[in-house]
Amino acid sequence: xxxxxxxxxxxxxxxxxxxxxxxxxxxxxxxxxxxxxxxxxxxxxxxxxxxxxxxxxxxxxxxxxxxxxxxxxxxxxxxxxxxxxxxxxxxxxxxxxxxxxxxxxxxxxxxxxxxxxxxxxxxxxxxxxxxxxxxxxxxxxxxxxxxxxxxxxxxxxxxxxxxxxxxxxxxxxxxxxxxxxxxxxxxxxxxxxxxxxxxxxxxxxxxxxxxxxxxxxxxxxxxxxxxxxxxxxxxxxxxxxxxxxxxxxxxxxxxxxxxxxxxxx
Amino acid sequence: xxxxxxxxxxxxxxxxxxxxxxxxxxxxxxxxxxxxxxxxxxxxxxxxxxxxxxxxxxxxxxxxxxxxxxxxxxxxxxxxxxxxxxxxxxxxxxxxxxxxxxxxxxxxxxxxxxxxxxxxxxxxxxxxxxxxxxxxxxxxxxxxxxxxxxxxxxxxxxxxxxxxxxxxxxxxxxxxxxxxxxxxxxxxxxxxxxxxxxxxxxxxxxxxxxxxxxxxxxxxxxxxxxxxxxxxxxxxxxxxxxxxxxxxxxxxxxxxxxxxxxxxxxxxxxxxxxxxxxxx
Numbered sequence: 001x002x003x004x005x006x007x008x009x010x011x012x013x014x015x016x017x018x019x020x021x022x023x024x025x026x027x028x029x030x031x032x033x034x035x036x037x038x039x040x041x042x043x044x045x046x047x048x049x050x051x052x053x054x055x056x057x058x059x060x061x062x063x064x065x066x067x068x069x070x071x072x073x074x075x076x077x078x079x080x081x082x083x084x085x086x087x088x089x090x091x092x093x094x095x096x097x098x099x100x101x102x103x104x105x106x107x108x109x110x111x112x113x114x115x116x117x118x119x120x121x122x123x124x125x126x127x128x129x130x131x132x133x134x135x136x137x138x139x140x141x142x143x144x145x146x147x148x149x150x151x152x153x154x155x156x157x158x159x160x161x162x163x164x165x166x167x168x169x170x171x172x173x174x175x176x177x178x179x180x181x182x183x184x185x186x187x188x189x190x191x192x193x194x195x196x197x198x199x200x201x202x203x204x205x206x207x208x209x210x211x212x213x214x215x216x217x218x219x220x221x222x223x224x225x226x227x228x229x230x231x232x233x234x235x236x237x238x239x240x241x242x243x244x245x246x247x248x249x250x251x252x253x254x255x256x257x258x259x260x261x262x263x264x265x
Numbered sequence: 266x267x268x269x270x271x272x273x274x275x276x277x278x279x280x281x282x283x284x285x286x287x288x289x290x291x292x293x294x295x296x297x298x299x300x301x302x303x304x305x306x307x308x309x310x311x312x313x314x315x316x317x318x319x320x321x322x323x324x325x326x327x328x329x330x331x332x333x334x335x336x337x338x339x340x341x342x343x344x345x346x347x348x349x350x351x352x353x354x355x356x357x358x359x360x361x362x363x364x365x366x367x368x369x370x371x372x373x374x375x376x377x378x379x380x381x382x383x384x385x386x387x388x389x390x391x392x393x394x395x396x397x398x399x400x401x402x403x404x405x406x407x408x409x410x411x412x413x414x415x416x417x418x419x420x421x422x423x424x425x426x427x428x429x430x431x432x433x434x435x436x437x438x439x440x441x442x443x444x445x446x447x448x449x450x451x452x453x454x455x456x457x458x459x460x461x462x463x464x465x466x467x468x469x470x471x472x473x474x475x476x477x478x479x480x481x482x483x484x485x486x487x488x489x490x491x492x493x494x495x496x497x498x499x500x501x502x503x504x505x506x507x508x509x510x511x512x513x514x515x516x517x518x519x520x521x522x523x524x525x526x527x528x529x530x531x532x533x534x535x536x537x538x539x540x541x542x543x544x545x
Binding site: 065066067084085086087089090091093095097099100101103110111113114115142143144162 | 439441442444445446447448449450451452455459460463464466539540541
């Protein structure tokens with residue numbers, strides 16, 4: 001009678017990891033990009049991969065996405081080993097990867113178009129997410145008519161439209177200017193809260209990582225290894241400007257900087 | 266009220282001098298709005314220079330622009346120009362059509378597959394580098410002097426440039442877009458038809474324009490080197506009887522037709538295949 005409780009906890013511990021990374025190694029010829037990476041990513045959480053350039057964070061994200069093959073090791077999604085892209089994952093690209101010849105509406109609906117969803121249905125879903133990312137009224141615009149920040153909102157709406165469990169974001173705000181970046185981070189947190197999905201986020205900005213993440217994985221370079229895992233315990237119900245002045249927030253930023261400064265030139 | 270009339274109104278009711286300044290204003294306004302104004306200016310300068318050079322004269326065999334123009338109108342009206350074009354267009358259209366279909370097809374296959382690239386790229390690189398005019402007489406040995414030989418001459422000039430540009434177009438497709446298609450589980454066919462070909466379209470069309478220009482060279486070579494027919498015959502005949510204005514009129518007309526064809530192709534591309542360019 002007393003048994004089920006510890007048993008269920010044990011069960012939860014394994015099933016809670018939606019993405020499992022096991023002994024992932026990646027070599028490009030003589031260069032060792034990643035060595036023996038083991039990580040679990042919890043369902044419903046936003047985990048950031050943070051590290052200096054050359055630490056293999058984008059490579060690791062693309063291996064998880066199935067876009068780049070690992071030299072050795074395993075990726076499991078929902079407990080199943082995967083070797084390529086799948087419907088349970090959606091990717092947001094650093095350079096947006098929007099089709100310049102297609103409207104915002106078609107770009108957002110493209111993931112559904114590839115799956116053969118009817119036009120009426122995919123446009124309905126796309127319009128919903130275009131609205132969610134704050135781009136209503138821009139459905140018929142082309143990417144070159146939008147600012148960098150708006151283009152990345154299109155990329156995020158496209159990733160949401162396919163209703164994947166895991167969203168993989170590769171430095172999504174690196175091509176967006178600072179003011180829009182902050183607004184964007186706030187919007188992202190709202191979407192994380194609303195959509196209840198698992199987010200894997202790559203960035204090289206310490207402040208961004210601390211501000212948006214439930215968990216931060218620090219990678220060290222040459223070869224890329226996991227050097228530290230930090231869980232910033234920040235109350236996200238507070239207003240954005242309160243969070244950014246919070247002592248806990250600033251302490252975590254400082255802690256990460258101390259860990260990373262040895263890699264700075 | 267009348268004392269505060271606008272300067273515009275004053276100039277409109279003023280003398281002849283202010284009347285001509287409003288014409289200048291209208292022209293300036295027109296030039297600002299329409300790029301075609303500058304095309305007209307550019308052509309006017311070219312034709313004036315031609316007219317002056319013809320009147321100097323730089324050679325007894327070099328007619329003035331106006332003589333050439335009147336010869337062109339004469340040939341258009343007496344019914345020699347149109348039949349000549351109907352003959353010239355046959356190998357040209359056939360050759361360009363074959364080169365476009367075959368060239369874009371082969372180029373795309375070479376762009377998609379390394380094996381096809383190794384097999385075909387060296388052949389077309391050599392063909393593009395080779396002086397094709399030297400090979401045209403060889404074609405007559407094998408295929409005689411008919412339509413087949415002339416069509417082949419067009420293909421020999423147009424095909425390599427279309428193939429190599431199509432191949433380059435596919436190789437330079439944005440890899441991030443291909444990754445995007447893969448990440449949303451697009452099939453290989455979806456990748457080719459929904460991403461690679463649309464993204465390659467601008468360069469495919471650049472190749473097609475170069476190919477058509479080369480096709481015009483091919484058909485003129487064929488009509489001058491194989492047997493004089495069509496426009497080539499008009500040029501050869503009028504040269505032989507020292508009718509230089511008519512000879513130049515034939516040459517100028519084929520240049521004009523070639524230019525208009527390329528402009529039309531560009532219009533078709535921008536109008537129908539590049540919706541994002543339409544609003545510019």
